Amino acid sequence: MDLKVYINDVGKRAKRAASSMAAIDSATKDRAFLAMADAVRANADAIKRENAKDLEAGRNNGLSDALIDRLTVDDSGIEKIAKAISEIAAQTDPVGEITDMVRRPSGIEVGRMRVPIGVVGIIYESRPNVTADAAALCLKAGNACILRGGREAFHSNMILAKVLRDAGTQSGLPENAIQLIEVTDRETVTLLAQAVGLVDVIIPRGGEGLIRAVVDAAKIPVIKHFDGICHTYVDAEADTDMAISICFNAKVQRPGVCNAMETLLVHRDAAQRVLPPLFAKYRKAGVELRGDQTTRAIDSDVLPATDADWKTEYLDLILSVKVVESIDDAMDHIRTYGSAHTDAIVTNNVFTARRFVREVDSSSVMVNASTRFSDGGEYGLGAEIGISTDKLHARGPMGAAELTTYKWVVYGEGTIRT
């Protein structure tokens, strides 16, 4: 198979489908989502059968238990997929909203209309539920999507895409609104990222290696979703109980996700009162602590942190801790080692809080709240395609609205320029 021809054909079909999708009304789209959710439930046995093939291949190829776990689609997984799609039906359709409409001195009226981006390419790794989540969210925003899932989930992705496509088509969506790349050669990633004029944006979701490969190859815009190396800075004027509660929650509530805290920065004047009780709580929860010299002077059971620790997204019950001299020190550390994902301050001082908010350049900046809130659902965006660590177009949690763009709409009454 000539992969270049194949990707080009997929792209052309997507472009035509995108043109039809843009004109489809909200009610039709929402009916399609409910039909898709039903179809996922109705095809549970077939989906589990195909998923079993991936699981067997994964075990034969020595995939870790954690990866096998992410790959597994059992009954509860199927229900989660179906529920997520039907929740997207209940969200507001972002397409068609007109904002900022003003009458100008020339007599024209001008405003911005929210419109679909067109063709969205999603490149992702092992979790099959992304196939359903990403497709539904792209369609909600009126786009066509091209999905390129990982090799490990090939059979699961194929059946899910087919079930969604069939249900969508029967509900009146264009046939090629959802397309899954049926070849898992690495080359298809490169070709998709170079499909100028056919694909409007690529969103890679996965490890740093995948994202770097996409960015290096890309000739079309990419919205990157890099790691979350999230910090909490406990200020000199932080409330002790609040600091302990927030820092515990940010690390322990769900350590395996990108908005969990990885590094705790504590002002020297707060370290003595905050760290000992906080460390006791962490230890009860099984958190491994790694700290700088000052931290270890306060608690000698803390392991020494190396430079690598400050740069690591543990995604695990491990925390690096550093005592800093000032908010400037804290912000320097965040600038140097952070990933511009989510960073929080705990303080009672409104001026310190305002400074942190202004000067920390991350996609989410928080005051007296747990970094775990950095999430499309928590922000009220509904389902999210991921959390962008990029600066252009969309920053932080990306919901359906972030999968749209705008055009200018101008009304005159025979108005000409003089």
Place this chain on the structure above:
Amino acid sequence: MDLKVYINDVGKRAKRAASSMAAIDSATKDRAFLAMADAVRANADAIKRENAKDLEAGRNNGLSDALIDRLTVDDSGIEKIAKAISEIAAQTDPVGEITDMVRRPSGIEVGRMRVPIGVVGIIYESRPNVTADAAALCLKAGNACILRGGREAFHSNMILAKVLRDAGTQSGLPENAIQLIEVTDRETVTLLAQAVGLVDVIIPRGGEGLIRAVVDAAKIPVIKHFDGICHTYVDAEADTDMAISICFNAKVQRPGVCNAMETLLVHRDAAQRVLPPLFAKYRKAGVELRGDQTTRAIDSDVLPATDADWKTEYLDLILSVKVVESIDDAMDHIRTYGSAHTDAIVTNNVFTARRFVREVDSSSVMVNASTRFSDGGEYGLGAEIGISTDKLHARGPMGAAELTTYKWVVYGEGTIRT
């Protein structure tokens, strides 16, 4: 000189400057713009002297009269540059605006804060005034900028950048908020477009060759400013006088700019009543007409249009004309040959107007108005850096606000996720 090291150093200085710029208040920025405008006027002689060097070199290298004209900075040009900068001082500062602030069920308050992008790279060709316009607009939005102007305007750009930099620094802006690449090797374009981690976005302004070269090399986001192949579609139900007035204005009022009409599409049922009087007006204004067979059957003096005509941005008193069977034909033509810049319909029928607005996927879509309105000033954005034909981040006219991004700001009261 090792260009890689040079661009890397420029980028590092810009990144540091961007960090300071982000914290500078509006009043300081605006004072700096007024000081820059004064400095441009005060240094008029020196600027003209340096410009004369470029003009002499240009004439020796056989530049066309049109290019020499664009390159020339005379007294009126200096006044225009100064005035444009002082007008930017009068605009609203987009930075710091918080929108969409809501209280969520969890208790957090979350909203979006408008913030600078960081380091903006502008790559442009011959007009020296871009040096001043682009620098001031980038700074207005709180960014640092790296300017890479064309070889032909080298001396003019150097003196303008120096005058602006000195005035800015004396007014309290960071020294490296404006940097001009002092080497005009083509390689510096490539290196700038690959300065990952140092430059946040590249905006190329110029011909298609320049933009393609930037996109091909780029490893960082690019916002493209391609041609304007703008259409006006005169519907069957268009008012004759209005159609004539708009079509005349769109072509003739300023033919050399990207929002001038290049192709006129007329519904068959309107052609007989609109084209003859319109063509008479065009001919008086010296417009050369090229048309399809049906157009030429109506007026045999119209030259035959080839396929190349439909794809050409004339930027001149030339117009291609096509008679179409329906709005679908018109929209197909626009989809096939247009550049998604600005397209207009003239019609009395509100349903037809709404369909055109919904289905034409261009950065500006107009009803009963001249395409010449597609402009940051006319839309109320103030000065513009250009007109994006891209779909992501910014579409159509880009003002200071489009040179910013946002971050999420979250306030809690010790709020944790459960």
